[in-house]
Amino acid sequence: xxxxxTQVLLAARPTGWVTEECFRVVEVDAPAPDDGEVLVENRWLxxxxxxxxxxxxxxxxxxxxxxxxxxxxxxVGVVLESRAPASSGLAPGDWVVGAxxxxxxxxxxxxxxxxxxxxxxxxxxxxxVVGMPGVTAFVGLYDLAEPKEGETVVVSAASGAVxxxxxxxxxxxxxxxxxxxxGREKCDWAVRELGFxxxxxxxxxxxxxxxxxxxxxxxxxxxENVGGPVMDAIFKRLNPFARVSLCGLVSQYNATAPYGxxxxxxxxxxRVQLQGFIVSDHLDRWPEALAxxxxxxxxxxxxxxxxxxxxxxxxxxxFIGMLRGENLGKQLVRIGA
Amino acid sequence: xxxxxTQVLLAARPTGWVTEECFRVVEVDAPAPDDGEVLVENRWLxxxxxxxxxxxxxxxxxxxxxxxxxxxxxxVGVVLESRAPASSGLAPGDWVVGAxxxxxxxxxxxxxxxxxxxxxxxxxxxxxVVGMPGVTAFVGLYDLAEPKEGETVVVSAASGAVxxxxxxxxxxxxxxxxxxxxGREKCDWAVRELGFxxxxxxxxxxxxxxxxxxxxxxxxxxxENVGGPVMDAIFKRLNPFARVSLCGLVSQYNATAPYGxxxxxxxxxxRVQLQGFIVSDHLDRWPEALAxxxxxxxxxxxxxxxxxxxxxxxxxxxFIGMLRGENLGKQLVRIGA
Numbered sequence: 001x002x003x004x005x006t007q008v009l010l011a012a013r014p015t016g017w018v019t020e021e022c023f024r025v026v027e028v029d030a031p032a033p034d035d036g037e038v039l040v041e042n043r044w045l046x047x048x049x050x051x052x053x054x055x056x057x058x059x060x061x062x063x064x065x066x067x068x069x070x071x072x073x074x075x076v077g078v079v080l081e082s083r084a085p086a087s088s089g090l091a092p093g094d095w096v097v098g099a100x101x102x103x104x105x106x107x108x109x110x111x112x113x114x115x116x117x118x119x120x121x122x123x124x125x126x127x128x129v130v131g132m133p134g135v136t137a138f139v140g141l142y143d144l145a146e147p148k149e150g151e152t153v154v155v156s157a158a159s160g161a162v163x164x165x166x167x168x169x170x171x172x173x174x175x176x177x178x179x180x181x182x183g184r185e186k187c188d189w190a191v192r193e194l195g196f197x198x199x200x201x202x203x204x205x206x207x208x209x210x211x212x213x214x215x216x217x218x219x220x221x222x223x224e225n226v227g228g229p230v231m232d233a234i235f236k237r238l239n240p241f242a243r244v245s246l247c248g249l250v251s252q253y254n255a256t257a258p259y260g261x262x263x264x265x266x267x268x269x270x271r272v273q274l275q276g277f278i279v280s281d282h283l284d285r286w287p288e289a290l291a292x293x294x295x296x297x298x299x300x301x302x303x304x305x306x307x308x309x310x311x312x313x314x315x316x317x318x319f320i321g322m323l324r325g326e327n328l329g330k331q332l333v334r335i336g337a
Numbered sequence: 338x339x340x341x342x343t344q345v346l347l348a349a350r351p352t353g354w355v356t357e358e359c360f361r362v363v364e365v366d367a368p369a370p371d372d373g374e375v376l377v378e379n380r381w382l383x384x385x386x387x388x389x390x391x392x393x394x395x396x397x398x399x400x401x402x403x404x405x406x407x408x409x410x411x412x413v414g415v416v417l418e419s420r421a422p423a424s425s426g427l428a429p430g431d432w433v434v435g436a437x438x439x440x441x442x443x444x445x446x447x448x449x450x451x452x453x454x455x456x457x458x459x460x461x462x463x464x465x466v467v468g469m470p471g472v473t474a475f476v477g478l479y480d481l482a483e484p485k486e487g488e489t490v491v492v493s494a495a496s497g498a499v500x501x502x503x504x505x506x507x508x509x510x511x512x513x514x515x516x517x518x519x520g521r522e523k524c525d526w527a528v529r530e531l532g533f534x535x536x537x538x539x540x541x542x543x544x545x546x547x548x549x550x551x552x553x554x555x556x557x558x559x560x561e562n563v564g565g566p567v568m569d570a571i572f573k574r575l576n577p578f579a580r581v582s583l584c585g586l587v588s589q590y591n592a593t594a595p596y597g598x599x600x601x602x603x604x605x606x607x608r609v610q611l612q613g614f615i616v617s618d619h620l621d622r623w624p625e626a627l628a629x630x631x632x633x634x635x636x637x638x639x640x641x642x643x644x645x646x647x648x649x650x651x652x653x654x655x656f657i658g659m660l661r662g663e664n665l666g667k668q669l670v671r672i673g674a
Binding site: 034053130216227246247248249252258259260261262263267268270271272273274275276277278281 | 390507564569583584585586589595597598599600601602603605606608610612613614615618652671
């Protein structure tokens with residue numbers, strides 16, 4: 001059997017907006033597991049905004065992707081072959097979450113993988129609501145911002161994989177959840193399906209007035225995913241002792257000149273606590289977060305939606321679309337079996 | 338005896354830069370203490386940047402000064418007359434710190450005053466190193482930023498009442514203290530007299546290169562007093578897990594259009610904790626801070642300098658000069674006896 005591995009490589013570093021020319025799809029020979037390793041067939045790839053930073057030749061949280069190397073990313077798939085000991089707990093047929101990147105096959109030691117139970121939730125949910133985005137929402141909201149009952153939590157990119165969980169977790173704490181998203185469809189989904197108290201379309205000409213109407217008592221927590229003028233509008237409405245969980249600045253990832261934040265002084269005037277964070281710094285919190293999120297999903301208290309691109313060749317376009325806000329909910333790539 | 342009270346009133350709200358026309362000096366009849374109150378003759382007035390915010394007709398930390406009312410401010414003076422019970426611990430001749438504002442006389446209940454020992458340190462030091470500015474440095478640095486041995490602490494407005502204490506407290510913790518100030522004289526004082534490891538003149542054409550040279554290991558703590566382009570230069574050099582104690586933004590207080598902070602994304606990339614604060618929110622920390630600062634002064638481990646304006650009529654000009662950075666060390670007004 002000469003199995004092939006489909007990979008999406010970083011072909012060129014973007015200047016400003018990513019284009020499809022930054023990627024190259026190739027077929028290579030399947031990797032073979034060494035002693036102690038397993039071979040995994042990836043079924044789903046997660047597309048996440050942080051990947052944009054890895055494409056740059058610059059200091060960021062984590063190592064950049066090298067030119068000609070596969071793009072990084074989380075995957076969920078099935079163990080095809082195991083050369084790991086039985087004590088590893090992994091056997092062919094098991095579902096595992098891994099960090100195999102944008103490719104259809106991968107080899108890894110079992111310690112680098114997380115076995116998941118797909119009877120409980122669909123496998124791809126381990127890349128979303130019960131995965132990194134869900135844990136990001138949990139840590140950023142509950143651990144860092146600590147919303148109290150009756151407080152107002154605002155989250156930008158509210159219909160995204162992280163934002164949609166943030167709003168629902170805020171509601172579970174008894175807070176008022178106000179989303180910000182691009183377009184009526186996303187906002188309607190956040191309010192009608194997810195239970196947000198309000199969701200404001202940042203493309204509306206009267207966005208700031210709508211945000212004010214949706215936050216009559218000001219803003220106590222900003223779970224910030226977007227940055228730019230949307231964040232400046234939020235800053236203007238921060239209450240004394242507000243908390244900002246700074247999770248992402250997706251409006252800036254493709255900008256050639258950075259936006260100048262004009263309402264920074266609100267952080268002083270209102271004695272705001274702002275915490276930049278990346279969920280991988282909080283590994284000690286993953287077990288509790290995943291357990292809580294899994295329970296909430298099982299109880300029907302957390303809802304989600306998926307935007308699915310078919311096949312790795314469609315990943316670049318889907319990734320660019322996600323950065324433009326064209327997805328609704330978690331952006332996934334279904335990798336052909 | 339018809340004693341007169343000299344007051345400096347807010348005569349007009351500034352638009353952009355404060356001018357002397359914003360103030361009016363008047364003489365009024367001395368106030369008379371009611372039962373339970375004392376009459377205090379203020380000998381020193383503290384001038385502080387926060388006062389600029391109180392002149393605006395806008396939401397800030399605290400109530401604005403009303404037009405026609407005396408400017409707010411801390412004072413140190415002598416009790417002239419007491420109608421308070423002996424149990425208050427105050428008697429004529431005692432020195433007290435109060436919040437009498439820009440005036441030569443004031444009445445207050447003893448609970449609003451802090452009796453100070455002028456045998457130990459000169460009275461005006463209770464408005465500086467052993468007063469609100471010193472406590473601001475203590476709380477913002479030790480409590481909020483928690484510098485560790487070997488870390489690099491940067492403080493802007495390094496020769497000011499707060500900044501000069503921040504650098505010395507940083508050194509006492511074994512950190513590297515790097516100041517930023519306007520002009521060679523201030524920088525030389527910070528290094529030669531206060532023991533800063535380096536101090537960079539933000540007016541130098543190669544300011545950013547000098548800051549980089551002074552912080553070869555990056556910046557772990559930013560005690561931020563200034564904002565604007567100086568802060569943006571600091572943000573560029575923040576290390577992962579850096580802390581920003583956001584104490585002031587003096588470069589912005591007289592700006593008609595706010596500066597846009599372009600390196601805000603560094604707070605995300607480096608998972609920075611930023612805390613806006615005002616020292617009056619931390620009243621529980623004052624006793625320990627004042628005790629520590631007093632001890633350090635007694636041991637000769639904290640040095641300071643004063644810029645003194647003579648008489649309340651000179652206060653407006655001195656205040657404007659301070660906002661322009663013309664003072665060196667604590668800006669005081671000596672009130673004629």
